[in-house]
Amino acid sequence: MAKSTGQKLKLLYLRDYLLRYSDEDHPVSVSDMIAHLAQHGIAAERKSLYDDIDALREYGLDIQTVKHKSTGYFVADRDFQLPEVKLLVDAVQSSRFITHSKTLSLIGKIEGLASIHEGRTLHRQVVVQNRVKSMNESVYYNVDLISEAITLGVRLRFRYFEYDRSKERRYRRGGDEYSVSPAFMVWDDENYYLVARPDDTGDTRHYRIDKMSRITVTDQPAVHTGIDPAEYTNTLFGMYAGERRSIRLRFADSMAGVVIDRFGKDAILIPDGADHFTVRVDVSVSPQFLAWVFGLGANAEILDPPDVRSRMRAHLAEIQKIYE
16 A cells, blocks of 8 residues: 555654543443544554554653454553643642633643543533632733743843732832842742842841742842752741741640641650640741741740740730720
8 A cells, every 4th residue: 555645744643642542441442542633634553553663662652552342442551641641730720820811721731631522521620610710811921031031040130019908919119120130939828929028138038929020130140149958948937037046836736737748757746744845947037937836826836036026925915905
């Protein structure tokens, strides 16, 4: 048989078809493959497809054969297994910084990592309509610009805004640009933040990426911050910056899991009485940290340093005034 047009593309079309349309519950037959190739103007004989399947197997595609009433083929081992694809879908749909429209677009692409049949199963589990999502459609591209600046080691310029009660943008600094040396990005509490050092201060600051606009990658060298991302973020509460301090806390034994979840298994829990323990940790003392301790009620207590303990007392008194 003379070669028909498109023969050089036949293996590619066949590979794509098997990845997209076959799985363990939906094997495809050689007749299905022939029909699919015909849709792309490629004629194929049954014998040649057997050779093509062997070639794809040799290439590394895990094509399994099943025999029931007829012989079928499916891709068994993929780069991403179904639970892994579901994990990616869950991460995207729960991310506040990704807008509703971009969420649907990304999920559609992620579903392409599975077969079309598994993708339909994933799509039925997607619920994004009523989730709180970013209103800044450009955030997805902001991340790319910030990554570029970090890689090149240059400064960023941008405007930073908040929403007022009319849901309108209100720019900080009267709309003047910020100029910062970017260090790294952090995904925390379903939001994306840039950790950077502003030109006009030596402090490290955090910026919600969905509240940044008109980002410009400059050609000015960034100031090296020397910040270790893992060490730095472990001291923060809700991405609120504060003075880093060594704090000794006392907890009820029932809070051991909470403490380990927050500070890690390396935290040293020292027994203190019959049903309490103490722990010393480095944290950034911020209103969010005080609120975290407050949220644990009588099960948590700041022991020292004295000034942080006093700050907690003042914080509680301020809240109490509201309800008097």
